[in-house]
Amino acid sequence: MTSTVVVREYAYLTTASVAANTLDRAHISESAFRWLVELGQQFRRNGLPLFELDSQKLLRLDNYVGVLESPCGTVIEVLPKHTTEQTSAAEARALLKRLIKTSTQLSVREADFADVERFEIPIREWLITCFLGELEVLLKRGLQFDYQVREEEARFLRGQLDIAKQLRQPPGKAHVFNIRHDLFLPDRPENRLIKSALVTVCSATQDNDNWRLAHEIISQLLQLPESSDIRADFKSWSTDRLLTHYRPIKPWCEFILNQHVPLSVSGGWRGISMLFPMEKLFENYVAEQLRRAIGSKGTVRTQLATEYLCQHKGKGVFKLRPDIEVVIGDQRWIMDTKWKLLDVDNGGQTYGLSEKDFYQMLAYGSKLLxxxxxxxxxxxxxxxxxxxxxxxxFEFDNQTTLLVTSFNLNDNTRTNDCRWNLTLAESFAQVHN
Known part of the structure; x- marks a missing residue:
């Protein structure tokens, strides 16, 4: 029996009794708790702190958001913590969907899901709905077939006779032909992955509409085999122009088949899970909104890695990796995003800003600007x-200035709603003029 627990970043999960589950504290089963502990140990060995174990019955999540499905059927939905106050799960879920769609540049057919959104479906069902929607469109355009070489023994000639094998045929099988021929089949890596994702969806979905549609589609693909090696098939996914219509469905297959979860999670159990570090989602979201706002007037690059902090024996040491670089004309900005609720009102003279971040920005200014x-x-x-x-x-010197600004994450997708503080807005306005 599937049960769903909805929390947000830094929430506590416990096996002890809880009066009522909230976004900041929730009860989970002992089997799900043990699975999370094992999962967290695997994450930690790979340098990824999924959560902190506070006691034998209590753990605290870190800043990863998304969905985790345990073998016992518990689905843990982790939403962004974009305010310190209690907020509705629907609001946080809508924010997470928007961040995923924008930061990963996914194609989502919003018009098709307008009615579904009103029911505040969980992230996992939303993911399944998007996958099935893209699959419907793909099937209308048709699956890509390919010629497959088959070598077999038959009592009739078909294709090409394998002379070498035929000459070695024993007398008792002289009437059997060794033939080689081509079959036009849909057995391609892309189609095998789609079938595997569809099989996973059929067994995982709890939504009636998704269940009905998934089983309707799988009845059309009964002759198509599943993938026997998911990672190898993803590596073999073709980018040929004949498969352009396959591009929108690939990221959804990756989500369904756990390609957006670290390698340490993969194993015998394969539920629908996806995890994102929240700071990375925020960084990608801001960068994408900047691209939309600036358009053709300039360029936006992420994870610029062209300079080193210092030189040692003629080689660069400690590569500098600022989050975002914006260039408009002869003007250049170096930006870093921080997924932290900055308390300007109660943070004192430095507003709660990190001294470490300032030293980092000083290094960017010195080496990059x-x-x-x-x-x-x-x-x-x-x-x-x-x-x-x-x-x-903040002024490092007369020619280097550090601006601290906030980014509005309200449900606004239009470019004009990408709001910045007055200082930065004026800087962009001067360049635009």
């Missing part, structure tokens, strides 16, 4: 750091 230009730290907007509030610029 040559101590001339603007650096930017971007935080999510919330009630104690709203998008219309300004923090006076």
């Amino acid at each position: 040559h101590s001339q230009g603007d650096l930017v730290l971007i935080y999510p907007a919330w009630k104690n750091f709203p998008s219309n509030e300004n923090i006076s610029p």
Whole structure:
């Protein structure tokens, strides 16, 4: 029996009794708890802190968001913590969907899911709905077939006779022909992965509409085999122009088949799970919104890695990796995103900013901007750091300035709703003019 637990980042999960589950504290079964502990140990060995074990009955999640499905049927949905106050799961879930769609540049047919969204379906069912929607479109265009070489023995000639094998045929089998021929089949890596994802969806979905549609589609693909080696088939996924219509469904297959979960999670159990580090989702979301806002006026690059902090014996040491670089004309900004609720009202003279982050930005300014230009730290907007509030610029020297701004994560997808603080907005406006 499947049970769903909905929490948010840094929530506590416990096997002890809880008066009522909330987004910050929830009860899970002992079997799910033990599975999470084992999973967390695997994550930690790979340098990924999934959570902290506080006691034998209590663990605290870290900043990973998404869905985890345990072997006992417990589905744990982890949503973003974009405010310190209690908020509705629907609001946090809508934010996570928007971050996933934008930061991973997924194609989602919103018009098809308008009615479904009103029912506040969980992230896992939303994922399945998107996958099935893309699969329907793909099937209307037709699966890609390919010629497969078959070598077999037959009592009739078909294709090409294998002379070498035929000459070695024993007298008792002289009437049997060794033939080689081509069959036009849909047995391709892409189709095998789609079939495997569809089989997973059929057994995992709890939504009536998804269940009905998934079983309707799988009845059309009964002759198609499943993938026997998922990773190898993903590596063999063709980017040929004849398979352009396959591109939208690939990321959904990756989600369904656990390709967006670290390698340590993979094993005998394969539920539908996807995990994202929240800081990476936020970084990608901000970068994509910047691209939309700037358009053809400039360029936006992420994870720039062209400079080193210092040189040692003629080689660069400690590569610098700023999150975002924006270039408009002869103006250049180096930006870092921080998924942290900055308490400007109660943070004192430094607003709760990290000294470590300032040293990091100073290194970016020195090596990437040559101590001339603007650096930017971007935080999510919330009630104690709203998008219309300004923090006076920090000056490293007369030519290097650090701007601290908030980014509005409200449900706004239009470019004009990508709000920045006054200082940064004025800087962009001067360049645009």
